[in-house]
Amino acid sequence: MTNWLPRTLFSRMLGILLLGLILAQALNRAIHLYEHQKMATQSSQIHAARRVADLIRLLSALNPETKQAVVEQYHDPSLRIQLAKQSLPSNRTDEPNNPKFKPFRSTLNELLGDKPPTRISISESLPHTLLLHVYLVDGSVLTLKTDLTYDDEEGSSVLLHLAIILSIIIGFSFVAVRWVTRPLQQLASAAEDLGNDIYRPPLLEEGPIEVSRAAHAFNTMQASLIRHIQDRTQLLAAISHDLKTPITRLRLRTELLDDSDLRTRFQKDLDEMESMVMATLDFMRGVDQQETFQPVDMMALLESIQADAQEMKSEVTIHGTVLLPFLGKPTALKRCISNLIDNALKYGHSATLFVEDSDERCIIRIQDQGPGIPNEQMENVFIPYNRLEISRNRDTGGTGLGLSIAQDIAHAHGGDISLNNTLTGGLEAVLILPRVR
């Protein structure tokens, strides 16, 4: 599309509507003006013809001396008259077929009767100025110049009239187009919301038929998306769930082994299996829909994670503070921040937290001392089950779900997690949690 076209449907519709209405209005005006002008021309020609006919009839009954006096009396700016004794050479010829003067000529012929006292030649000297040479019976020549102009309508009142009509049209179009395009906007924002929350309430199927059908189609699509996700989730959850009992049995068998070396190796494999099963179930369960938003003491939350880490002999430092309670899902938030801190401890040996708080949002930065992540892999780490084995220690394992779960929780709070490498090396995870009002 060319870029000078308006981008929104609203402005396009408004543009089309206004253009059409203004064109129609202008055409209407032009036709009206043309008709008006035609009428005005006709009437001014008839008027002029009457005056000329009167004069000719009067002059033909008078003697030459009186003629001159009458001519002088009749002379005025709209009818300029000259009387000459004999015919003057004229470069203008009669234009008997000029349709422009048809009203004038026919009126004059009618008024002078079937035997005109004279020969008349009519021509146009200037636009809208009629030049007449009347050859009277006594041989003298009467030259008349008359303006066929008429009073125009007052320009300013026309403009005012037009402005009022246009503003009514614009105002009405604005409201009408907004009314028509609003359901589309609702549809668009619903589609945007769907990206964040697949379980958003369905759209109202109302409005014009086209729109309500689109809303219906949208709702059907959402329902089948949910069904699809649920089927997949249930399948994966069922598999993971069914693995729990065999893993428990294996654990017991392992404990009953006499070979302690073999036992340790079995235990390590089982630990890995178990953490995969548990993380999968965790991830599949998703952010608990049942958990309600509650005011959470963020510092207590961070410090409880810190204390738990200390019990495992891990170092977590916290800088900054959150003063006001944060409205969120407490268990989910704890899991989200724990996952980020666990990652920092696992791959980066320590976790340093920088907390910023404002009316709009809480920002928690979690920095570690590890090797960081190559920039081109930054986005991949959020993909479920994706592990960066190349850059990271293979022994640390992990399920590749921790960040995905944390990101899901951040999104459920309208927030986001981003990763970047710090200048001093090491990775920084930035958790942004907007405050809801």
Next chain:
Amino acid sequence: MHLLVVDDDTELRNLLGDYLRKNGYHVSLAADGKDMRKILAGNAIDLIVLDLMLPNEDGLVLCRNLRVHSNIPVIMLTARGDETDRIIGLEMGADDYLPKPFNPRELLARIKSVLRRAHALPDSPESKGGRYLQFAHWQLDTVTRNLLAKDGLVVALSGGEYRLLKIFLEHGNRILSRELLLDLAQGKDTDPFDRSIDVQISRLRHRLGDDAKEPAIIKTVRGEGYILVTEVGSNP
């Protein structure tokens, strides 16, 4: 010590039996509620390891019926591991709850701790059977392990803080020695020079908004230990 394992999975039941016997317990096995009642009638059982999912009568029903006439400690096993199970399990009067797949050593630790608690300090009756423990101006949610303030503010607790607070709430108005607290809360052997309990107590007081100089919830008893001095109630 005589334990009873109730699980319908034959393999798992026998393995549990072998494992617990190997660790010095006398163990009886039952596949369902009928077997369980038979064994309970003829033996003095100290603790029951009860699977939640059982044919006919499930673990919750068995636990509730048991509580009517008996105080035998129960550890509930479940494969579901979601919170509703934990809530219901605790409400039905189970003493502890372990989700599958569990580490056998963890089960052993829980058995020891429940037995020790049952013998050393019989639980105060009001602390059993509710999800929320109410004290001072707080409620402890035993499912999410968070503190709830009167105005609804959620205050998270670390694992250690939670265990310590729960012990106090289950044994209100009783002096608890450092050794006992260390033993119950951390499962550590007694060490008279270990001050970690004091550090934990001061952190817990800070969480509860309790002034360390004039504590109103957990008081220090010089030379003896600590005591919870508020009334404790429980809510479902």
